[in-house]
Amino acid sequence: MSLFLAALRLQLRLAPRSPGTLQVWATAPLFTAVFLSIAEHAHRTDLASFSVVAPTLMGQWALTLGIAGEIIAEERNQGTLEAVIATPGRFSVVVVARILAVSLLGVTTMAEAWLVAGLGFGRWIDVPHPVVLAAALLANAAAMAGTASILSSLFVLMPSARIVQNTLTYPLYLLSGVLVPLSALPAWAGAVGRAVFLSWSADLLRAALDGPAVPRPVTRIAVVALLGLSGYLIGALLLSRVLRRVRRLGTLTHT
Amino acid sequence: MVSTEEYGTARRGASERPADPAAADAIVVEDVGRTFAVRRGRAAGEVTALSGVSLRVARGEVHGLLGPNGAGKTTLCRILTTTLEPTTGSARVLGLDVTRQSRAVRRSIGLVFGGDRGLYGRLSARENLWFWCAMYGLRRSALRARTELLLDRVGLLDRADARVDTFSRGMKQRLHLARGLVGDPRVLILDEPTMGMDPVAALDFRALVAELRAEGRTVLLTTHDMAEAAAVCDRVSLIDRGRLLMTEDTDAVGRLLSGYERVVAHGVSAGLARRVGALTGVVAVRHEADRLEAETERPSATARVLGVLAAAGVHQVSTARPDLAEVYLHLVGRRGMGVT
Structure with missing residues (x-):
């Protein structure tokens, strides 16, 4: 078992009982109901896929971002952070694997949203491109983990970084076209949104549920993966620098 | 292993x-x-x-x-x-x-x-x-x-x-x-x-x-x-x-630790406390109201303190080992902070 798999397994054992996970599983159907109600009211049944993709990505990102901070806070509280840092294993690998575990769990919100659309609104959404959908969900989960790992370094440095965590959610949903397509946003916002992996993921997921064909699926999945990898590399670099700094300052165990 | x-x-x-x-x-x-x-x-x-x-x-x-x-x-x-x-x-x-x-x-x-x-x-x-x-x-x-x-x-x-x-x-x-x-x-x-x-x-x-x-x-x-x-x-x-x-x-x-001992007694006058303090092997004496606390650095000194107290009719007496912090104090007093 590599360190990556060991950390993934550790988090999969811990996460299902975490209040954060339960909260997202509870709220994803509610968000789906809200979005579908709006679409139904506007007689835009063509937007049903939006109503499934948006709560999926929102729930997944909330979980992922939450765990990126929680990992550090919990490790500090239970006294394992110091023990982990005192081993030769790479902490950035542990962090990204644990975030990925939670991000993968977040994929289950799509099943919830799909069921709510079918059972609650009679809109059984077809999945014409299941392979693209599965690949996009996986790439998106990995990209989320890589990107969210940037935040973990912030939590090592500042235990009070939760405010940053909280402010990163809704602006990102909006800027990345999760709630509405980038084409509906001002041009400058659309340009910014293209640099965020979520916009590519959202487009891909909607296309996998909607369109007769998904144009350039491999390229688009590769872009999601590359943006996620960039996030991971930035996160690993930051974490390494932050760890050096907290060793110097003596603030590693500060809560 | x-x-x-x-x-x-x-x-x-x-x-x-x-x-x-x-x-x-x-x-x-x-x-x-x-x-x-x-x-x-x-x-x-x-x-x-x-x-x-x-x-x-x-x-x-x-x-x-x-x-x-x-x-x-x-x-x-x-x-x-x-x-x-x-x-x-x-x-x-x-x-x-x-x-x-x-x-x-x-x-x-x-x-x-x-x-x-x-x-x-x-x-x-x-x-x-x-x-x-x-x-x-x-x-x-x-x-x-x-x-x-x-x-x-x-x-x-x-x-x-x-x-x-x-x-x-x-x-x-x-x-x-x-x-x-x-x-x-x-x-x-x-x-x-x-x-x-x-x-x-x-x-x-x-x-x-x-x-x-x-x-x-x-x-x-x-x-x-x-x-x-x-x-x-x-x-x-x-x-x-x-x-x-x-x-x-x-x-x-x-x-070092076993050598040090503390004698605590009640009903001790100031004069008796001074006599105890003057005994060989007694390294510190504290006297408040009628309570005496004497630190000794060897068992024979403890015996001498107990003997003097008993002779003076003091019966409320107990002995104890000092804790580590007290041993530190002895060490600091005896050898100085710079000793390693």
């Missing part, structure tokens, strides 16, 4: 220097100081946790670091385990500098905490050890074999699949020790390992430390329990307020 090398799966980066087998001492601390920045309101200040600490621990030695809470023991442990950098001075473990070669140092050491912290309580003992083995680069069969070996060694094999937060303090401590051994370290840092343990578990723990010594491992053990240090350590260092007061063979410190 089966070593990691026998499993042959612990990975080492090409750029990492291995521990120096020729290093005479396992731990060398030279003039180490550590300060922490503190902020009170708008004022910024500095707290000194360690000041000019120098210490050598030989290979295979079990060394006790004794001191009250806040003395600087844990700070020194953190420096040696690379989770904290010294502000001044340097420290080496098996010849490796803890600041410049921190990754290689981490391969050579094991860290064991005391108390409930430092384990994943919602996981089983086996799952905990799998994770910690992976942190040391062990994989697949080697990881599983080492986990079973360690669980067996610390007597937790039959509870291996139970959640750790259902464990007693003693069981958690045994798991802590197993975790400290996953990397097959030549140097073990045990930070207050028997904190909160019941006496039986503490005795078990001492036996385990004796085994580690027999295997030739170097152990640095922090504690504020003199009896524990006397039972397992070859030498002890006394530390207080960030300064090392002395380093001695355990026997010497034991003799």
Whole structure:
């Protein structure tokens, strides 16, 4: 078992009982109901896929971002952070694997949203491109983990970084076209949104549920993966620098 | 003990220097100081946790670091385990500098905490050890074999699949020790390992430390329990307020402690207190209202004090051993703060 798999397994054992996970599983159907109600009211049944993709990505990102901070806070509280840092294993690998575990769990919100659309609104959404959908969900989960790992370094440095965590959610949903397509946003916002992996993921997921064909699926999945990898590399670099700094300052165990 | 090398799966980066087998001492601390920045309101200040600490621990030695809470023991442990950098001075473990070669140092050491912290309580003992083995680069069969070996060694094999937060303090401590051994370290840092343990578990723990010594491992053990240090350590260092007061063979410190005694008596007049204070071997006397507290430095002096008090008709008398902090005071008075 590599360190990556060991950390993934550790988090999969811990996460299902975490209040954060339960909260997202509870709220994803509610968000789906809200979005579908709006679409139904506007007689835009063509937007049903939006109503499934948006709560999926929102729930997944909330979980992922939450765990990126929680990992550090919990490790500090239970006294394992110091023990982990005192081993030769790479902490950035542990962090990204644990975030990925939670991000993968977040994929289950799509099943919830799909069921709510079918059972609650009679809109059984077809999945014409299941392979693209599965690949996009996986790439998106990995990209989320890589990107969210940037935040973990912030939590090592500042235990009070939760405010940053909280402010990163809704602006990102909006800027990345999760709630509405980038084409509906001002041009400058659309340009910014293209640099965020979520916009590519959202487009891909909607296309996998909607369109007769998904144009350039491999390229688009590769872009999601590359943006996620960039996030991971930035996160690993930051974490390494932050760890050096907290060793110097003596603030590693500060809560 | 089966070593990691026998499993042959612990990975080492090409750029990492291995521990120096020729290093005479396992731990060398030279003039180490550590300060922490503190902020009170708008004022910024500095707290000194360690000041000019120098210490050598030989290979295979079990060394006790004794001191009250806040003395600087844990700070020194953190420096040696690379989770904290010294502000001044340097420290080496098996010849490796803890600041410049921190990754290689981490391969050579094991860290064991005391108390409930430092384990994943919602996981089983086996799952905990799998994770910690992976942190040391062990994989697949080697990881599983080492986990079973360690669980067996610390007597937790039959509870291996139970959640750790259902464990007693003693069981958690045994798991802590197993975790400290996953990397097959030549140097073990045990930070207050028997904190909160019941006496039986503490005795078990001492036996385990004796085994580690027999295997030739170097152990640095922090504690504020003199009896524990006397039972397992070859030498002890006394530390207080960030300064090392002395380093001695355990026997010497034991003799020092057993020599000192305190006599407490009630119904003592000021004149009688002065007479007691003048007796040979009485090193300190405090007298408040009619209560006398006399510190003696040898048993014969205690007998003399008791004799004088009895002759004066004082019957409310008790004797006790001083605690470590009081011994520190004696040491500081006798040998000065600079003694190491």
